[in-house]
Amino acid sequence: MKRVLGILVLVLFAVAVLGTGVFLLKKSRKAPVVYQTSTPERATIVKKTVATGSVVPRKEVAIKPMISGIVEELPVEPGQRVVAGQLIAKVRVIPNMVQLSGAESRVNKAGIALADAERELERRRRLFAEGTIPEAERDSAEIAWRQATEELAAARDNLDIVRKGTSARVASSSTTLVRSTIGGTVLEVPVEVGNSVIEANNFNDGTTIASVADLGDMIFEGRVDESEVGKIREGMELLLTVGAVPDQKLRATLERIAPKGVEEEGAIQFEIRAALAPQDDVAIRANYSANADIVLDKREDVLAIDEGLLQFDGERPYVEVEVAPQVFERRDLEVGLSDGLKIEVVSGLAEGEKIKNPNPDLAGGRGAGAARGR
Numbered sequence: 001m002k003r004v005l006g007i008l009v010l011v012l013f014a015v016a017v018l019g020t021g022v023f024l025l026k027k028s029r030k031a032p033v034v035y036q037t038s039t040p041e042r043a044t045i046v047k048k049t050v051a052t053g054s055v056v057p058r059k060e061v062a063i064k065p066m067i068s069g070i071v072e073e074l075p076v077e078p079g080q081r082v083v084a085g086q087l088i089a090k091v092r093v094i095p096n097m098v099q100l101s102g103a104e105s106r107v108n109k110a111g112i113a114l115a116d117a118e119r120e121l122e123r124r125r126r127l128f129a130e131g132t133i134p135e136a137e138r139d140s141a142e143i144a145w146r147q148a149t150e151e152l153a154a155a156r157d158n159l160d161i162v163r164k165g166t167s168a169r170v171a172s173s174s175t176t177l178v179r180s181t182i183g184g185t186v187l188e189v190p191v192e193v194g195n196s197v198i199e200a201n202n203f204n205d206g207t208t209i210a211s212v213a214d215l216g217d218m219i220f221e222g223r224v225d226e227s228e229v230g231k232i233r234e235g236m237e238l239l240l241t242v243g244a245v246p247d248q249k250l251r252a253t254l255e256r257i258a259p260k261g262v263e264e265e266g267a268i269q270f271e272i273r274a275a276l277a278p279q280d281d282v283a284i285r286a287n288y289s290a291n292a293d294i295v296l297d298k299r300e301d302v303l304a305i306d307e308g309l310l311q312f313d314g315e316r317p318y319v320e321v322e323v324a325p326q327v328f329e330r331r332d333l334e335v336g337l338s339d340g341l342k343i344e345v346v347s348g349l350a351e352g353e354k355i356k357n358p359n360p361d362l363a364g365g366r367g368a369g370a371a372r373g374r
Helices: 002-028 097-130 135-164 168-173
Strands: 041-057 060-063 069-073 087-092 177-179 184-188 210-213 218-225 237-242 249-257 262-264 267-276 288-306 311-313 316-324 327-332 334-338 342-347
Touching: 041 237, 041 267, 041 334, 041 342, 097 135, 218 249, 218 288, 249 288, 288 334
Parallel strands: none
Antiparallel strands: 041 218, 041 288, 060 210, 069 087, 087 177, 184 210, 218 267, 237 249, 237 288, 249 267, 262 267, 288 342, 311 316, 316 327, 334 342
């Protein structure tokens, strides 16, 4: 009995040792790496640089009064369409007392002069009728009377202008009537009825009553870093992404690059300007913020692969092409334009061929089931 029990213990011990050995052997073996593969595809590759800026009207005009005073009428509001010459506001003049006194004095003097001229004209007409003086003396008196009459009318007009900013003879072109100088859309009206306004002079820019712009002629104004400005030129295409309409790509044409850069946050920036193409289906408002992708180069419908699939032997690019399941061979390539993600394959690769992904981090796990094409 003891002998049988001893044999049984030895058998169990041998089985345990054998099982442990088999387990450790399996654990020490690594499953082969199965690489993912990708296939080239037809794509459009665009190489671009980015500029930030805003969309603004090409021509925006600040409408200012020609005389200081109080806003009496304001018949326009933001968003309203106006034509050149349309009334924007009416200004009521607050007379300057010194000017008013001078204008009143001028009227009084002109009245005195006219009365004197009338008396002299009557006297000379009587003398001419009596044959005492020649016709020339009578005519000179008539000329003096006409001049005095005109001076009185001018003095009265001047008094009206000082008092009211207008006169009966020039009411249609009165300086109190502020009119739009261009046709377009009213962008803003920063004053209200009752506000004081100042005319432009050598000491200040004057009060802006309204801003008017043509929203049918919009441009993109932005800035490009000095590291990129050497790659762009007038005539290049821009694709604008506007924050207010993120689903739309607006097209524009670069028309100006500043000849001088400006320092901004420690970097040199160059201003650029691009003309927007007409937009029939998108309402573009002034001062929309926008990012512009400037197309430096473009290849349409070319064979392309992910740039991360490339390997390099010195300066020569190559990929590993699958010739049998998980068996790869080197293939040298001639490559073209890259957008940083995809790169054009000029020669060395055909559509449908499978390319090894050389990045171990992206290799397909452990076991045959991990292999797949993209």
